[in-house]
Amino acid sequence: MTLAGPNRTVALALVAAIILGGLFWAFLPAPVAVDLVEVQHAPMQVTISAEGITRVRDSWRVTAPVTGAAHRSPVRLGDAVVGGSTVVAVVEPAEPPFLDARARRLAEASVSEAEAAVRLAEANRARAQTQLDHALAERDRIRALTERGTLSRTVLEDAEQAALVASSAHDVAQADLDMRRATLARMQAQLESPATIRSQASATCCVEITAPHSGLVLELTDESARLVTAGETLLVIGDPSDLEIRVDLLSGDAVGLNRGTPARITGWGGETVLEAEVRQIGPSGFSRISALGIEEQRVPLILDILSPPNQRAGLGAGYRVEVTLVTWEAENVLQVPSAALFRSADDWALFTEVNGRAVQTPVVLGHVSRDWAEVLAGVAEGARVIAYPGSSVAHGTKITPREAMTP
Structure with missing residues (x-):
């Protein structure tokens, strides 16, 4: 049986509508699979990672x-x-050292000169001794005559003065003789060979x-x-159990640190995470060339290890460690993943999921860590945001969840 008239027209129209509907459905854009993260309150830390070297605190x-x-x-x-x-x-x-021929001749000449100087000084002392003996005898004679009234008191005073001058001259001559003898001994010592000195040395010659x-x-x-x-x-x-850690940190990262800033020590070879804190921040920085050939300004930090020695057995001086400095932390922070953020003009924004579609939402950020960012305004707790949106996601794009992330 065949359709005729109006029935045939209705049937053809119905078939055409089904075909067009199928084509329309086939060419509709499929929802983009995205990673959705629920905005919630959780503990958060802002950290700086660096490498350090252990060393003995006091050596x-x-x-x-x-x-x-x-x-x-x-x-x-x-x-x-x-x-x-x-x-x-x-x-x-x-x-x-051993003396060469020229140096030995010079030393021998110096000894001869010193010996002659000693003989001259001995002669001067003998003359001074004779003059002193004469002055003393003359003083005693005049004193006896003065006591008998034969000579005046003035003559006695002159004799006593002459005796004092002669005594001083004798002392000068004796001192000069001692000096010349010491010079001679010094010159003679220069002629002694190392073998002679070694044979004369005692057991106390060495410094312990x-x-x-x-x-x-x-x-x-x-x-x-x-x-x-x-x-x-x-x-x-030194004491290898009393360790500290030196970290050469980028100057831009060191600005926000203070004495007492907490730190975690990992990568030292043990399974335990060690606790530490900043004890000293260098007063000035220095330049260092990085592995990429870039000149960097760095500041030295000194960290005290707070964990007891029994928790870091095997850790010694000169060991490389990984240091994580905690610059800020809080227990209850509304946060979103850093991977969800992008720049929109001069502000930060992200995509939230509303009724299966992506909605671009501006946000105000607080502290930002490597993986998470504090949200001060823009989204509320419980909202779902898109992580790693990519170029396939725009405002109004239909989306479907793929998996979830949690802080």
Whole structure:
């Protein structure tokens, strides 16, 4: 049976409507799958991450007091020492150098000159002694005559004055003789060979250095006997359980830090997260070239480790650690993921989900961390925002949830 007339027209129109409806439905844009995050209150921290190096808080550097030969070290790396008791180094003062022919002739001439000066000084002293003896005898004679009334008092005073002058001249001559003899001894010492000096040396010739403080030997320059110069480092002593951490932080990050800022220590090799705090912030910065070749201004920070030594067993001086500085924290903060934020003109904005569609919403932010941002105005608790919206999401785009994130 076939349709005719109006029925046929209605049937054709119905078929056409179904086909057009199917085509329209087929070409409708599909909803964009997005990550939805519920806005809620949760604890929040703003942190700065950096690398640090551990070091002993207080160390004592032992140096050579004189130039000479250091004996083989009596201590080894890691040995325990007692302050003021344990001998940690022995240094023998340097021997005089050998004289070449020219230097020896000069030294011998100096000795001859000094010997002649001694003979001259001895002659001067003998003359002064003779003059002194004469002046004293003359004074005694005149005193006896004065007492008998033969000579006046003035003559006696002149004789006493002459005796005093002669005594002073004798003292000057004796001092000059002593000086000339000392010069001769110095010149003769220059002629002594190192072998002669070594044979005359006693067991107390060497300088024994005791530990300035109790602790462990942290660094040992060289265990072998060797020549050292005055002021050269021989070893370093310290307590490896009393550690601190140095962090060279970017100057822009250091501005917001204060003494007592808390920190967490990770990446040191143990499973425990160590607690620390900032003790000192450097008064000035310095320049350093980064691994990318960029010149950076950095500020040194010193951190105290608050965790007890039994929680950081194995951590020693010179170890690399990862430091997380907590610049701000709160327990109840309305926050959204940083991945949901983007710039709109001069303001911050995000997409909220309203009736299955994306709605662009401006927001006012407070503190911002790496993953989360504090919201001061714009969205309320319980609203759902789109994380990582991408270019496929715009205001009014139909969306469908993919998964959720929580602070």
